[in-house]
Amino acid sequence: MQNDHNRAVRGEVQGWSPGATRRNMAFLMGVEVEKLTGAGCTFTLTVRDCPATADDWHKLRRAFEKRMRRAGMIRMHWVTEWQRRGVPHLHGVLWFEGKCHDLAAIVNAWTAVAGPWGASPRGQHARPLDNAIGWFRYLSKHAVRGVKHYQ
Numbered sequence: 001m002q003n004d005h006n007r008a009v010r011g012e013v014q015g016w017s018p019g020a021t022r023r024n025m026a027f028l029m030g031v032e033v034e035k036l037t038g039a040g041c042t043f044t045l046t047v048r049d050c051p052a053t054a055d056d057w058h059k060l061r062r063a064f065e066k067r068m069r070r071a072g073m074i075r076m077h078w079v080t081e082w083q084r085r086g087v088p089h090l091h092g093v094l095w096f097e098g099k100c101h102d103l104a105a106i107v108n109a110w111t112a113v114a115g116p117w118g119a120s121p122r123g124q125h126a127r128p129l130d131n132a133i134g135w136f137r138y139l140s141k142h143a144v145r146g147v148k149h150y151q
């Protein structure tokens with residue numbers, strides 16, 4: 001198929017757009033939580049220094065994801081949130097077969113790949129997911145706030 005319409009010039013991303021918010025909410029509402037298998041672990045992962053480019057941040061997140069796959073992760077959902085000081089951090093949940101993975105191993109995997117940007121174990125948080133619906137509500141809250149929020 002050919003698409004002949006003129007595309008708008010893309011500008012610098014300034015946060016969540018109303019359309020992105022609607023699509024994210026539709027995705028979250030479509031998740032059938034009762035069909036999710038395995039045990040979840042939530043995390044907030046930080047860096048001290050901002051990666052120079054979006055590509056650097058993407059590579060960092062992908063390196064973490066690869067380590068988690070090797071550790072037995074079966075699914076992951078994440079969102080990047082921007083702090084007021086202009087540095088990203090990662091909120092997410094990992095699912096593993098059986099019980100929640102070793103929480104220290106999650107933090108160690110992140111600090112191993114994010115060390116060049118000043119990540120230290122002290123600034124990281126991981127804990128078992130005790131309520132998947134609560135996780136999706138949390139994400140929804142950030143998405144709705146994100147349109148006019150600093151993120």
